[in-house]
Amino acid sequence: MAEIADTALSDNRLADAKRLHEARATRTRRFLLSPAILTIGIVGLFPLTITMIYSVLSPGTYGGVTWELSGEAYIQFLFERDIFDDTLTFSGSYLQIYGRSIGLAFVTTIGALLIGFPTAYFIASKPREQRNLWLFLITLPFWTNLLIRTYAMLLIIRDEGIINLSLMGIGIVEQPVSILYTDTAVFMGLIYSYLPFMVLPLYASLEKLDFRLVEAAYDLYANRLQVLRRVIIPMAKPGIVAGCILVFIPGLGAYITPELLGGGKHLMIGNLIALQFGSSRNWPFGSAAALILMAVVMVALLVYIRNAGKEGARHG
Amino acid sequence: MADTTAPLPAAAKRRRPMADLKKQPGFNQIAWGCIFILYAPIIVLIAFSFNDNRSVVLWTEFSFRWYVEAFGNEGIRKATIVSLEVAAVATVFSTIFATMAALATTRTQPFKGQTLAYAIINQPLMIPEIVTAVSTLAFFSLIKQLTGVNGIGYLMLAHTVFCIPFAYMPIRARLEDMNLTMEQAAADLYAPPLQVFRRVTLPLLMPGIVAGAMLAFVVSLDDVIITLLVAGPGETTLPIYILGQIRRGITPEINAVSTLLLGLSIAFVTLFFLLGRRRK
Structure with a gap:
């Protein structure tokens, strides 16, 4: 009897101690998390609400906003208002900028995938010691200044750049090929900027590839193309989706690349938004444009999450 | 189908050594x-x-002519100092915050709000930089209007925010590699929690913290878009200075400054890479 009472007592005490321990752990965790969460929450996330509010206000004369409710920013996105009689006519010029940005980001994503996939596969098939060096070489540009890399791109593709000088030197062309300030230049710049974003997630999933499966496929008389299509690519699918998202989102919001390589005529969403907060002094319209960009990004992220969820369900 | 009945020599020819099989x-x-x-x-x-x-x-x-000219340029010198100041402050705060957050989110039982905490810490990576930049600008201008307080502190705060996830990544990775046995041993020897942290956890975590700080520093030093919108007059960082010069025309001086900035980033990241390799 005494023994039973004793264990019951210690059980009780154990539960108490556990509860106390948990309460303390929660308190510590809150204390440790709060600086990061509060800083990001207040300075990083909360301002998005302000952007939302600003988008339905009226622009101030010298930038900023006046606190007057207005849907003008969203109307302006689709229509042009006549200065004299206030009538609205449909105008696709802003839609066109969004269309071009989405198109450029999409083509960049495909291009980066076509270059990135073979590269990631090549690295994954290397012996372990060599892989790190290759990864380092791919990652290094990612950490260097995007502005400077874009500037370096500008140096080689302009009319007096190395590409044109060599082409004319060999005698392939008489006149320099004008690449700079075209959509092609922006596309080249975007690929160059975001290629590492594609290679790294692809590598992460290809690294886990069990090459015995490849061997098994060959044993079953698959040819190289079939092995690639039926074995390697399906296994790398999570990496492909992640890589595409990581290239598409920053590509869509790119500012520096179109600014330097596209010139004034080839605006992308990022430049349009920055312009409204700069010389155009139309903060509400800039806010609306930023929110519409966010909406496009959210759609892309939802596609990603749905894909990732399906993937998880299949493996889990 | 036809392949299954193929003669033996053809099948034997298909079987190549493993290394070759991997090739495409x-x-x-x-x-x-x-x-x-x-x-x-x-x-x-x-x-x-x-x-x-x-x-x-x-x-x-x-x-070295352009380097000499670059060093003699007042604008470049000023911009470099602003860049280093902002990067230093952002690195210190983001690394401390990221270390605390990593300690809270790793090596624990799953807790309520864990996914939310991850999402918040990583949000600077999910939202396009231009959107963050204009939101931050709108927020700061509102605060400036309400309080009348100006200064470079705003820029430092904005940098701290986007540096946190970069500092967090290596610190978290390092923590996940450390098991709790050392800390438990110390606790068994009656070390109070704070002493366990100072004498055991912190020294073991140091390589991760240093790596995180280096990434945060590089990311802050390289930022253009957020700085471009948030920085006030007289807060020109080196990348913003370079952008202004490029818009005016290409000079060899820009090449020299760019090379220096590039060299700095490469040096840091190489160090980071070597640090990671020694660990293994």
């Missing part, structure tokens, strides 16, 4: 092409920064 035609060349694409422009830029010619087109002679 053309992948090799594309990988080298990828490296070429990534490095050719940078190498051209670096090479021409040592060229003793104003035209930036033809190579004449090796010289």
Whole structure:
């Protein structure tokens, strides 16, 4: 009897101690998390609400906003208002900028995938010691200044750049090929900027590839193309989706690349938004444009999450 | 179908050694092409920064001329100091915050709000930088209007926010590699929690913290978009200065400054890479 009472007592005490321990752990965790969460929450996330509010206000004369409710920013996105009689006519010029940005980001994503996939596969098939060096070489540009890399791109593709000088030197062309300030230049710049974003997630999933499966496929008389299509690519699918998202989102919001390589005529969403907060002094319209960009990004992220969820369900 | 009845020699020919099986035609060349694409422009830029010619087109002679001019340039010196100040402050705060957050989110039972905490910490990576930039600008201008307080502190705060996830990544990775046995042993020997942290956890975690700090520093030093919108007059950082110069026209001086900034980032990241390798 005494023994039973004793264990019951210690059980009780154990539960108490556990509860106390948990309460303390929660308190510590809150204390440790709060600086990061509060800083990001207040300075990083909360301002998005302000952007939302600003988008339905009226622009101030010298930038900023006046606190007057207005849907003008969203109307302006689709229509042009006549200065004299206030009538609205449909105008696709802003839609066109969004269309071009989405198109450029999409083509960049495909291009980066076509270059990135073979590269990631090549690295994954290397012996372990060599892989790190290759990864380092791919990652290094990612950490260097995007502005400077874009500037370096500008140096080689302009009319007096190395590409044109060599082409004319060999005698392939008489006149320099004008690449700079075209959509092609922006596309080249975007690929160059975001290629590492594609290679790294692809590598992460290809690294886990069990090459015995490849061997098994060959044993079953698959040819190289079939092995690639039926074995390697399906296994790398999570990496492909992640890589595409990581290239598409920053590509869509790119500012520096179109600014330097596209010139004034080839605006992308990022430049349009920055312009409204700069010389155009139309903060509400800039806010609306930023929110519409966010909406496009959210759609892309939802596609990603749905894909990732399906993937998880299949493996889990 | 027809293949299954193929004669034996053909099947034997198909069986190649493992290393060869991994190969896909053309992948090799594309990988080298990828490296070429990534490095050719940078190498051209670096090479021409040592060229003793104003035209930036033809190579004449090796010289440090543009570096000397860059160092003598008041604007570049000022911008460098602003850049270093902002990066230093952002690095210190983001690394401390990231270390605390990593300690809270790793090596614990799953807790309520864990996914939310991850999502918040990583949000600077999910939202396009231009959106963050204009939101932050709107927020700060509102605060400036309400309080009348100005200064470089705003820029430092904005940098701290986007540096946190970069500092967090290596610290968290390092913590996940550490098991709790050392800390438990110390606790068994009656070390109070704070002492366990100072004498055991912190020294073991140090390589991760240093790596995180280096990434945060590089990311802050390289930022353009957020700085461009948030920085007030007199808060020109080096990348913003370079952007202004590029808009005005290409000079070899920009090549020299760019090369220096590039060199700084490369040095840090190489150090980070070597630090990670020694650990293994």
